[in-house]
Amino acid sequence: MCSVDSLFLSGNEAIARGALRAGVTFACGYPGTPSTEILEVLSATADRDGRVQAEWCINEKVALETAIGASLAGARSLVTMKHVGLNVAADPFMTLSLTGVNAALVIVSADDPGMHSSQNEQDNRNFAKFAKVPMLEPADSQEAYEFVAEACALAEEFDVPVLLRSTTRVSHGRSRVVARAPVAFAPRSYERSIDKFVMMPQFARQRNRLVLERLAKLRERAERTPLNVLEAGTADLGIISSGAAYTYAREAFPKAWFLKLGMSHPLPVEKVAKLYRSVSRVAVVEELDPFIEDQVRALGLPVVGKEAIPADGELDQEIVFAALEPYLTRRPPRRRRPVMPPAARISAPVPAEPQLPVRPPVLCAGCPHRAVFAMLRKHKVSPLGDIGCYTLGALSPLDSLDSCLCMGASIGMMAGMNKVLGRRAVAAVLGDSTFFHSGVTPLIDARYNETDGIVLVLDNRTTAMTGHQGHPGTGVHLDRSAGPALDIERLCQGIGVRCETVDALDTEAFESALKRELGAQGLGVIVAFAPCALMAPGEQQLTVDEERCNLCGLCLDIGCPALAPGETAVEVSAACHGCGVCAAVCKRGALSVAGEPAGTP
Ligand SMILES: Cc1ncc(C[n+]2csc(CCOP(=O)(O)OP(=O)(O)O)c2C)c(N)n1
Incomplete structure (x- = not known):
C-alpha cells in the first residue's frame, strides 16, 4: 500500500x-x-x-x-x-x-x-x-x-x-x-470570432498559415520541454523511445543512453543530434510504426529500428533485448552528423488586387436561408453553424453564425457549450443534407444526454452547395428516379424531440416559431422549409414605391445581391427572385411583391 x-x-x-x-x-x-x-x-x-x-x-x-x-x-x-x-x-x-x-x-x-x-x-x-x-x-x-x-x-x-x-x-x-x-x-x-471558428476558405487559408507557424514553434518547444529527456548512460548505445516501449528498453539496456520522448511529436531534432554526439550506435525502440525512426532516417542518420524491432504487436524487455543485442557486437556506423531539415516555407498571403473592390461571397438572391438569418439577427440569436450554403450567414451583413468546423458539428458543439454556459445559451443551424449526413446522431445524443437548445434545420430540399444532389429527404436518387423521402419533422419526433416545420419565406410564421422556441425549455427543432431558389424560382415580381423609399438601408441590410442603393430609392436588378424577404423587413411599405410565390410546404 x-x-x-x-x-x-x-x-x-x-x-x-x-x-x-x-x-x-x-x-x-x-x-x-x-x-x-x-x-x-x-x-x-x-x-x-x-x-x-x-x-x-x-x-x-x-x-x-x-x-x-x-x-x-x-x-x-x-x-x-x-x-x-x-x-x-x-x-x-x-x-x-x-x-x-x-x-x-x-x-x-x-x-x-x-x-x-x-x-x-x-x-x-x-x-x-x-x-x-x-x-x-x-x-x-x-x-x-x-x-x-x-x-x-x-x-x-x-x-x-x-x-x-x-x-x-x-x-x-x-x-x-x-x-x-x-x-x-x-x-x-x-468570444465570437468568425475568422478563427468559421472555417470557410478565406478564413481557413489564414488559419492554415498559423498552423505551420505554430508547428515551427512547437518544434522549438520540443527541444526545451522537460518531457523530452536525454538520460546519460555508460554504454556506447543510445536508444530513442517513448511510452511503454521506453520502460521495456530501459530494463533491457540499463546502461544505455536514452532520449526519452514524452512529447513525441514534433521530434526534437537537436536533442537527437546530441544523442548521436554521445554514442556511436543508436536504436529506436517503439511499438507499431517506425514513427520516430522514419524521422531520424530523414535526418540522414544511421539507426537500428524496425529491421530488428517487430513492427506489430506489443514489445517487452525480452523482445527488445533479443532484437538489439546482435547489433551491439557489429561495427558501429561512421556517419553521426544529421542533415537538419530546412524550415518549411509558408506561402505569403495573396494580396487583393488594389483596384478591385472586395466581393465577399453572398447567399443567392431569393435564397430562403436569408430570411431565417435576418430573423435570427433580429432576435440576437447567433448560433453555431455547419457546412453548406448557409455558412455564408456568418458574414456581414447577416453576422448570424459563430462557427463552421465540419459537417454535422453544430449540434454537438451546441451541446458542449450549453452544458458549460447554461441551459440554452446557444443554438445550432444546419442544412437538410447535413442533417442526414451527420446531424441525426448528435440530435439523438442531445436527447440522450438531456441537452437543452434550439436546432434550426434550413431545409431547401437539396444538397445545394455541391450542385443540387439528392439526399434521403429529397426522395430523388442519383439517376433522378423517385425513392422514399424521409420526413425530418417525423424523424425528430420519433426520437422524442419537439419539432415543427415552417415556411422559411413566411417571415411572420418563422418568427412566431422562433419566439415559441426561445420561450420554451429543453430541446426543440424548427425545420425552416423552402426550396432552393435556383431549383424552384417563384414568379413573383418585386416593385419599389419610390415615393415611400427613403433609402434607410433596412432592406440592404439582409445582403441580397439583387438590391442596390440608387439615387433616390433602392434599385432592383434582374437577379431578383421576388422572394419578398426585403419587403418583409421594410418598415415603410416601399417594397411589395405580386404574382405566384415559390413552392411552400
Ligand atoms: C465530410 C464532408 N463531405 C462532403 C463535404 C462537401 N459538402 C459541403 S456542404 C455539403 C452539404 C450541403 O448541403 P445542405 O446541408 O443541404 O446545405 P445547402 O448547401 O443546401 O444549404 C457537402 C456535401 C464536406 N464539406 N465534408
Missing part, C-alpha cells in the same frame, strides 16, 4: 485524476478498450464533488464536437476514445487543428498494440503528424497523471488541441502515483 500522498493507480485512473488536478471541468467520450475507465472514474468523482460534468456520447465524432463546444465555452475539456475512435472523429479533429481551442482541449487516444480487444492495430502518433498537433506519450501512471496538466498548458499556450496517447499497458498497468498540487490557470470566456 502507498502513503496518503501516493496511490497505486492504473494509467486510466491516473489520467482521470490528472484531469481533475489540471482543472478539467468537462469530459466526454465513447467507450472502447483500453480507454473506457477514464470517464468512469471521472464521472464517479463528478458525482462526489459536482465540479466535473462527464458523459458518454453517441460516438467519438460527436464526443469530440461536444468537447470542442465546452472548450469554446471556456471549460478545460477532455475527450476519450480508443484508437479507432479517432478515425470516427477525424473530420472535426483535422479542422480543429486550424481553429485551435479556447480553454484547453485534450484528446486521449488509447492505442492497442497486440489487438487485445480491437479490430486493427493502428498507431495514432501518425494522427499527430497528420494534423500538425503535439503528441504526448506517458510511459507509466505517474506520467499519465502529470501529462494531462502538461497537455492543458500546451493547448492554451499554443492554441492547439493536444493528443495524449496511451497504450494498453499504460492504460491498464498499475504503478505508484505521487499526488501533485492542483495547477493554477486563468479562466477563459467565449
